[in-house]
Amino acid sequence: MFTVGMYVFTLILLLLSFLKSRSKTKEALKKAWRSFENILPLFLAILLIVGIILSILSPEVISKILGSQSGVLGIILAGIIGSCTVIPGFVTFPLAAALLKNGAGLIPIIVLVSTSAMVGILTIPIELQYFCKKSTYVRNFLAIIFSFIIAFIMGVILG
Amino acid sequence: MKKIIKRYKFVFIIIIFNLIMLLLKPDIGMNSIETTAVNLKEMLCIMPPVFLLIGILDVWxxxxxxxxxxxxxxxxxxxxxxxxxxxxxxxxxxxxxxxxxxxxxxxxxxxxxxxxxxxxxxxxxxxxxxxxxxxxxxxxxxxxxxxxxxxxxxxxxxxxxxxxxxxxxxxxxxxxxx
Incomplete structure (x- = not known):
């Protein structure tokens, strides 16, 4: 639904742009295409790698790992899986709900949800195209650390 | 043509790797292709407005x-x-x-x-x-x-x-x- 909203919003802007200046609109379209084409090889490569990783680490495998491992090891594994995968929220949240229902620990599940959203190890090559090494590594490292902290606090509040 | 191949060489390498997986482990290889197809569809769906907005922002x-x-x-x-x-x-x-x-x-x-x-x-x-x-x-x-x-x-x-x-x-x- 938000995607539709974004299309409508973009098309309205594009129309306004066209009414105001044809040449500038043409330039905007060219720029849009060029910035897309520039990053496309990297996008495709990462998409394929994500496909391979998710086919090995399927939701079933993740639930098996997190369901059977408790304690510190489970939390660390959740952090590793979450950091190294690019799973969209509409997959992680139902997965988290199902795992919780089956008795998985709250903290590892929140670590998984949090790291899979905030940490992007696989997307580092894309981030490096626009940022520097230090900012990329520091940002992702901090996201991992804070994911654990958030999980512990949420575990205390909700547990 | 040469330029395209050079730019997309990693993409080709990973596709070949995926095809090898398909031969050795058909179920995982197939699963991987399906996952990639779903993600690719999602990506292609969201890309046009995002990049158009980038272009519009850049120009205006x-x-x-x-x-x-x-x-x-x-x-x-x-x-x-x-x-x-x-x-x-x-x-x-x-x-x-x-x-x-x-x-x-x-x-x-x-x-x-x-x-x-x-x-x-x-x-x-x-x-x-x-x-x-x-x-x-x-x-x-x-x-x-x-x-x-x-x-x-x-x-x-x-x-x-x-x-x-x-x-x-x-x-x-x-x-x-x-």
Missing amino acids: VERETMIKIMGNNSGIVGIVIAFLLGSIAAGPVYVAFPFAGVLLKKGTKFSNVIIFLGAWSATKIPISLFEASVLGWKFMLIRYALDIPVLLLIAFITDKVVSKKEKDMIYEKAKNLD
């Missing part, structure tokens, strides 16, 4: 305007706009990076760009509505209450750790984006 928004609303002296307004921009957008996080690129190009403050990336990844309203329906409102609201200060803190620390020289390099890179 003056650097001065952007500096005023999200630049070095934009204060809390800049922070709020960075949060909102990231939170209302749809699409996976890797699409956020080219968008961040154009924000940098237009002179957005470094920490605000980091906030934007954080918001895009963690406090996305479109996905959170779904999150609340699956895990409950309490879960979602507590997560937000914790994530928002944490994202600010991550931006603050990253901003402090990255030197002026490195930031200049990042802005220089953004300027050359086309």
